[in-house]
Amino acid sequence: MRVVIAEDNALLREGLVLLLASGGHDVVAIAGSGPEVLPALLAHRPDVAVLDVRMPPGFRDEGLRAALAARQEIPGLPILVLSQYVEESYAAELLRGDASGVGYLLKDRVGRVDEFLDALERVAAGGTALDPEVVTELLTRRPDSPLDSLTPREREVLALMAQGLDNTTIASTLVVTERAVSKHVGNIFLKLGLPPSDSGHRRVLAVLTYLNNS
Structure with missing residues (x-):
């Protein structure tokens, strides 16, 4: 699969590149800040994008905003969002409207390589992948x-x-x-x-x- 990565943490970003390459996937572009994300997605139109929620310059929801904007331009673009914490409002926003091909995982899940790659492939195929902790939050809130x-x-x-x-x-x-x-x-x-x-x-x-x- 062709993948675009948007992550400002250099260590995690490089780890994702190596992990995806070892899984046989092709990282076609990397974005390190919010303003870089949308142009990269529009230019490369990947099979799936892996995006951090909070990115420079504001470290608020730049990654999420870019993901939603990209799906307006490229309907159905598969998006796997990574977050440091369970942020219920972000998960809910991703699920509004046509939420096929959407994933929301905590960053800790990346370390469980098989689970992460399975979630990535499921999202790329138009499925859903929600972190168990996010699910628990949604079901009990x-x-x-x-x-x-x-x-x-x-x-x-x-x-x-x-x-x-x-x-x-x-x-x-x-x-x-x-x-x-x-x-x-x-x-x-x-x-x-x-x-x-x-x-x-x-x-x-x-x-x-x-x-x-x-």
């Missing part, structure tokens, strides 16, 4: 949530769905049958008032969109 009607097991399944996992992987993770997972998924949609959808990221995004707008 407000009182009187519609999630209160879910059983503990259904909440577990929903959290794994939100990470972009399919039924087979969820079944393996929870050590249950795929049939049991399918039943839980059906119950989740029923209780949240969401119509059943096809497998994969669309159902995850439907659930998260519902939660973000509740």
